[in-house]
Amino acid sequence: MSTIESIPSADTVRATVTAYMAALESGSSTTIAALYADDATLEDPVGSEPKVGREAITTFYSALDGTSQKTELLAVKISGANAAFHFRVTTPMGGTTYEVEPIDVMTFDDRGRITSMRAFWSPADMRQL
Amino acid sequence: MSTIESIPSADTVRATVTAYMAALESGSSTTIAALYADDATLEDPVGSEPKVGREAITTFYSALDGTSQKTELLAVKISGANAAFHFRVTTPMGGTTYEVEPIDVMTFDDRGRITSMRAFWSPADMRQL
Numbered sequence: 001m002s003t004i005e006s007i008p009s010a011d012t013v014r015a016t017v018t019a020y021m022a023a024l025e026s027g028s029s030t031t032i033a034a035l036y037a038d039d040a041t042l043e044d045p046v047g048s049e050p051k052v053g054r055e056a057i058t059t060f061y062s063a064l065d066g067t068s069q070k071t072e073l074l075a076v077k078i079s080g081a082n083a084a085f086h087f088r089v090t091t092p093m094g095g096t097t098y099e100v101e102p103i104d105v106m107t108f109d110d111r112g113r114i115t116s117m118r119a120f121w122s123p124a125d126m127r128q129l
Numbered sequence: 130m131s132t133i134e135s136i137p138s139a140d141t142v143r144a145t146v147t148a149y150m151a152a153l154e155s156g157s158s159t160t161i162a163a164l165y166a167d168d169a170t171l172e173d174p175v176g177s178e179p180k181v182g183r184e185a186i187t188t189f190y191s192a193l194d195g196t197s198q199k200t201e202l203l204a205v206k207i208s209g210a211n212a213a214f215h216f217r218v219t220t221p222m223g224g225t226t227y228e229v230e231p232i233d234v235m236t237f238d239d240r241g242r243i244t245s246m247r248a249f250w251s252p253a254d255m256r257q258l
Contacts, residue, residue: 077231077250078249082249083249084232120206120212121206
């Protein structure tokens, strides 16, 4: 069990979620991975083999390097050191724009760094605009 | 690891989520608890002590017995045997109507029964209409 001191405030959690949206738009895997704790885990989509640690997480996001995405936060629910949030990502690729609206679940350390991320979505949710 | 045979189809998962919305509206803890597997766990809100097993789960929902709620499913994301969904519940209580929009995360067995539920929300999310 965590002690009460180790739980980040709702404002701290919300700030990290907002920073995560901005980082996705930055198209920089280093910027995104910097929001994670060193030994964080990432499971995207849920059911896939989790990536463990910043290096594996940076590699995961490197698929976004150089892309320009738009994000919109649709809903954020915070329970202590846990958050679930629904958001939209639109990505232009070639002549086409793709849109997906995952629900992500994250946990956070006392400094608001992401300690785990699980992304709920399926390829069937991907729309072509 | 589950075998591929033990994963419910997305349609089965979606049907249980829809049935869960209807069961919440029914105002019957027995109807709601019937959607859970015998040894399921329930953590509502996330961070609270999980309830384990149908009896504890029925007791948890008994707070709804005799109430009349309205629900609206806002978004459902399914990854294999896992779902995350955002929904609205409105509950009239005394002369006032309360509204909350949690994000719930559930896992399911091969027959689509709920094996775990975690509800992301905080009292600060509760609105008085």
